Amino acid sequence: MSETNTSNEIVIKLSERIDSNNAQAEEARIRAALSGVGGKCIVLDADRLDYISSAGLRVLLRLRKEHSELRIINVSSDVYDIFDMTGFTEMMSIEKSIRSISVEGCEKIGEGFNAAVYRMDGDTVVKVYKHGEGLSEIKHEQEVARLALILGVPTAISYDVVKVGSSYGSVFELLDARSFSRILCEEPERMDWCVKEYVDMLHTIHAITVPEGKLPHIKSEAIAQIQRIIPALPDGIGEKLLRMAQEIPDSNRLIHGDYHTQNIVLASGEVLLIDMDTLSVGHPIFELAQMFNSYIGFSEYDHEIVKRFQGFDQKTAAEFWQRSLRAYLETEDERRVSDVENKLRCIAYSDLIDWKTRHTQLAAREDRETVELWKRELTELVSRLDTLDFEIASGKQSDAPGELDIEAAKENLDRVLEFVNAHLERVSCPQKSQLQIDVAVEEVFINIASYAYTTEKGRATVRVEVSDEPITVTITFIDNGVPYDPLAKPDADTSLPLDRREIGGLGIFITKRFMDELAYEYKNGQNILKLKKNIGGGNE
C-alpha cells in the first residue's frame, strides 16, 4: 500500500480486492499508515480497487467511526454500484473516478460562451466547460437539468463526467445530434421548420411554472446590471430605466437564459435543449432580451461576431430573430412587434454594456465604440418608453392548459384519459402509477357522467397539477351536478364471498387504494373531488 502525505491530507491507496481473506490485513495496514498523522483528512484512493465484499465494507465503517471526514476517491463504476446499493454513498463522501478523454479530432457541434460541445462517436457527445469550471458547477448543471426534465423541458441528461485536458466535461447520449445553428447553415431552406420548432420549444419552456425557491429570479440579476451601469448613462436615463425594470411584473415562469440556436439540437428526430446552467424564473422579456443579443445586439457593431458564434451570417441571424419574435408573439402586427422589441432591447443593451465593461475595461478603441453605440441606442429607447411590461402571448398555455372542460359523457372518457396521460408523460410518470391513475380517473369521470346530471347534459372540469419533491400529481374533478360525496360511502367489504358482493362501490374503493389522498368538498354549487398521488422521489 502506498500513501501520500501532504500538509493537510493523507491519501492511502487501497488494494485491488478487499474481501474476507484480506480485510483484516488491509485494515491493519491502513491503521498503520494513519498512526501519528492525527488531525489530517483521510482520503482512501480506490483507483486499483476492483471488488469489495461486506467484510471490506465493515472495515470502512469502522474507520469512518473514528474519522468522520473520511473520503473515498477514484471509485470505478462497478465498485461505486456496490457503495450505492449498500447505502455507503449517503454515509460518506465517495467520488467516482473520472476518465480522461481527448477531444482532439472530434467534430465540434456547438459552442457557447461557457462550453463547447463535441461529438465523440455516433451517439455520444461531450460538453467541455471552458473557464476551468469545477465539478460543483457541473453537478449544479446536472441538478438543474434534472429539474427541467421533471418540469417538462425536453432535454438531455448527462450520465458521466470526464476530464478533458485541464477542464471537465459532461457526457450525453445524443444520437446524431445537430445544432439548429448547423441546420441553418447547411440547409437554409429549413428556416421555416427551425423557426417553428424553436418557438414551440420556447412556448413550452415559458408555459412552465417553477415552484418558488428552486431557481433564481432573473430580474434581480438584470436590476444589478442596471445599477452598475447607471453612472455611465446620461442623467435621469439610468434612474428611469431602473424604475421601469423594477416595475416588470415578477413571475415564476421558467426562463432558459441562453436560448440560441447552438443550444438546441435535433437528435434522432427529437428537438432537445442541451444547455441548462442558466435556468431561472421571470418575465419572458429577459429571455427575449438575451435572444436579441445572441442574434443582433452582440454583433451590432461588428457583424462578423455572429458568424463566429453561430456559423451563419448576420443577415440569416436577423431574419431568424425577426421571424422567431413574430412567431413567439403570435402576431404579424408590426406595431406590436416593434413595441415589444423596443422594450426588450432596453434589457438587452443594459446586459451588453455591463458585460463588455466588466470583461474588457474598455481598453481598446473598438470596445469603447461598441459600448457607445449600445449606450446611444439605450438612451434613445429609455427616453421614449414609460414601461417595459407587455402582454405575453398565450402560446402553448392555451393549447395545453392544465385544465380540460368537457361534456360529462361516457364517450368523452378517452379524451379525459388522453389529457391526463399527456401530463403524466411530460413528467415521466412510472407506468405502474400511470395505470393506477387511469383506473381512478376512469372511475371518477364515469361516475360524474352517469350520475351527476339527472335531467340535462352537464359539463365537468378536469384539472391536472404537478408539484415537485416528491413529484405529486393532483387531479381535480369539478361538476355542477347534484351534490354527491363519493367518499362518504362505506368501503366495500372485501372479505365477503363474491355471491354476496354488491356490483357497485368497488370503483371508488379501488380509487381510494390507488391514490395517496382524496378530498371532496361541495362549494358554490360544485362538487369538487381532488385525487393526489405521489409518483416519485424528488431527484430521480
Added chain:
Amino acid sequence: MKITEKRSGERLTLELFGRLDTETSPELEKRLDAGLDGAKELILDCKYLEYVSSSGLRAILRAAKLMSGAGGKLRIENTNELVAQVLQVTGFYELLCAE
C-alpha cells in the same frame, strides 16, 4: 376488445385482449349473456389483458355470480401487475386467482 375462446370438456377458457374498461366491458358481458353452454369451469385468461377498471370488475363479478349460480367456478389466470393489483385491493384475487 378481442375475446377468443377454447372449449375443453366442461372447461371454457376466454382469452381477453387489450383493455377491460367502461367502453369494452359490455363486450365481455355480452359474451356472458350469450350463455356458457353448461361449462362448469370458466377461465378468464388475462395474458394479453393490459388494463382493468371497475367496470371491468363488474363484468368479472357478474361472471363469478353466473358461474356459482350454475354450480361452477370462475378462475382468472395470467394477470399482469396492474390487473393483479386491482383484483387484490378488492379482494377478488384471493377468491378467483388462487391456484
